[in-house]
Amino acid sequence: MTEFDFIRRYLMRQQSDKDVLLGIGDDAAIVRPRTGFDLCFSSDMLLAGRHFFADVAPADLAHKVLAVNISDMAAMGAQPRWALLSAALPKLDEAWLQAFCDGLFGLAGQFGITLIGGDTTKGDYVFNITIAGELPQGQALRRDAAEAGDDIWVSGRIGLAAAALNHHWQTLVLPEAVHTLCEPARLRPMPRVALGQALLTVAHAAQDISDGLAQDIGHILKASGVGAEIFADRLPTLPILRTLLPQARLYDYLLAGGDDYELVFTAPEQQRDAVLAAGRAADTPVTRIGRVFAGEGLRILEANGKEMQLTHLGFDHFG
Ligand code: ADP
Ligand code: MG
Numbered sequence: 001m002t003e004f005d006f007i008r009r010y011l012m013r014q015q016s017d018k019d020v021l022l023g024i025g026d027d028a029a030i031v032r033p034r035t036g037f038d039l040c041f042s043s044d045m046l047l048a049g050r051h052f053f054a055d056v057a058p059a060d061l062a063h064k065v066l067a068v069n070i071s072d073m074a075a076m077g078a079q080p081r082w083a084l085l086s087a088a089l090p091k092l093d094e095a096w097l098q099a100f101c102d103g104l105f106g107l108a109g110q111f112g113i114t115l116i117g118g119d120t121t122k123g124d125y126v127f128n129i130t131i132a133g134e135l136p137q138g139q140a141l142r143r144d145a146a147e148a149g150d151d152i153w154v155s156g157r158i159g160l161a162a163a164a165l166n167h168h169w170q171t172l173v174l175p176e177a178v179h180t181l182c183e184p185a186r187l188r189p190m191p192r193v194a195l196g197q198a199l200l201t202v203a204h205a206a207q208d209i210s211d212g213l214a215q216d217i218g219h220i221l222k223a224s225g226v227g228a229e230i231f232a233d234r235l236p237t238l239p240i241l242r243t244l245l246p247q248a249r250l251y252d253y254l255l256a257g258g259d260d261y262e263l264v265f266t267a268p269e270q271q272r273d274a275v276l277a278a279g280r281a282a283d284t285p286v287t288r289i290g291r292v293f294a295g296e297g298l299r300i301l302e303a304n305g306k307e308m309q310l311t312h313l314g315f316d317h318f319g
Contacts, residue, residue, distance in 0.1 A: 007120065017081070019034070024116060029082070029084070039134065062104035064187070064189070065085075067107060067189045069131040070113070075208035083132070085104070087119075087121070087127050143220050144224050146220050151288050154235070159260070161260055162257025163182045167179055167182070168186070189260070195282035199278050205220045207220055207263070212256040213230075213256075228298050232300050235255075255300065
C-alpha cells in the first residue's frame with residue numbers, strides 16, 4: 001500500500017460537511033465558519049514512549065490523540081469542527097490502520113468533526129492533530145478571566161486515569177472491579193464539549209486538566225493574577241479510591257495525576273445555580289471545590305482547615 005492508497009482508502013471516508021468547501025485531496029483545505037463565530041485553534045502531539053506505550057491498541061491511541069485536542073476546544077467553550085492529522089508511521093500495516101481509523105472516525109463522528117487534511121510520513125510513531133472550532137464572537141473561556149471571589153468548580157471525577165496508569169505500571173494493584181471503572185478514563189477520555197459550551201455565558205475562566213489539577217489551576221491563577229484555595233475533601237473522585245488509597249497517594253492522583261480531561265473553571269458566586277443548570281444541560285456532574293482570592297498562590301486545605309503540603313504538582317515535560 002502506498003501513502004496515496006492510505007489517504008484514499010482510509011482517510012477520505014467521511015460524509016462532506018457543507019462548511020468544508022474543499023477537504024482532503026488538494027494542496028490545502030478550505031472551510032467557512034458560520035457567521036457570528038470566531039475560529040479557535042489548538043494542536044496536540046503524542047509521541048511513542050513518552051505519551052503512549054508502543055503496545056497500546058491503535059483504536060485507543062487514535063481516540064486519545066483526537067480526544068486531547070477536542071478537550072482543548074471544550075476548555076475554550078468552542079464547538080470542535082475540523083481536524084488535520086499529521087502522522088509518522090514506521091510502516092503502513094492495514095489491520096493497524098483500519099483499527100486506528102475506526103477509533104479516530106468513531107470519536108470524530110460523535111462530535112461532528114471532519115478530518116480535512118494532514119500529512120503522512122515514515123518514521124517512529126508520532127501523531128499530531130490540529131483542531132479548529134467555532135466560538136460565538138467575543139465569547140471564550142480564557143485562562144486570564146478568573147476574578148477574586150469566584151468559586152472554583154471541576155467537572156466529572158478526577159484521579160481515575162492516574163489510578164489506572166499506576167495499575168498498568170504495577171505501582172498500584174487495584175481490585176479488578178475498581179480497575180474496570182478506572183481504565184476507561186485512561187484509555188478513552190471523553191472531552192467535556194457540551195459543558196464548555198453551556199458555561200460560555202456563565203463561567204469566567206476555564207482550562208482542561210491534562211497535567212494535574214493543581215498545576216492546571218495554577219495556569220489560571222497566574223494568567224489572572226489571583227490566588228486560590230481548594231478544599232481537598234470536596235475533590236470528586238471514585239469513592240472507593242478514597243478508602244483504598246493511602247492519603248498521600250490519593251491526593252497525589254487527585255492533584256497531580258493528570259490525564260483527567262475534565263474541566264476546571266471559575267464562576268462568580270451569583271452564578272452557582274446557573275453552573276448547576278449548565279451541568280444538568282450538558283449531563284455532566286459539576287462540583288464546587290474552592291474559591292479564588294485576591295493575592296497569589298494555591299492553598300490546598302484539609303477538612304480541618306490545615307494546609308496540605310504538596311511535593312510535586314503535576315507533569316512537566318522538561319521538569
Ligand atoms: P502535499 O504533497 O501537498 O503535501 P500530500 O500528498 O501530503 O499533499 O497529501 C495529499 C492530501 O492528503 C492532502 O489534502 C493532505 O491534506 C491529505 N493528507 C495527507 N496525509 C493525511 C493524514 N495523515 N490525515 C489526513 N489527511 C492527510
Ligand atoms: Mg504533504
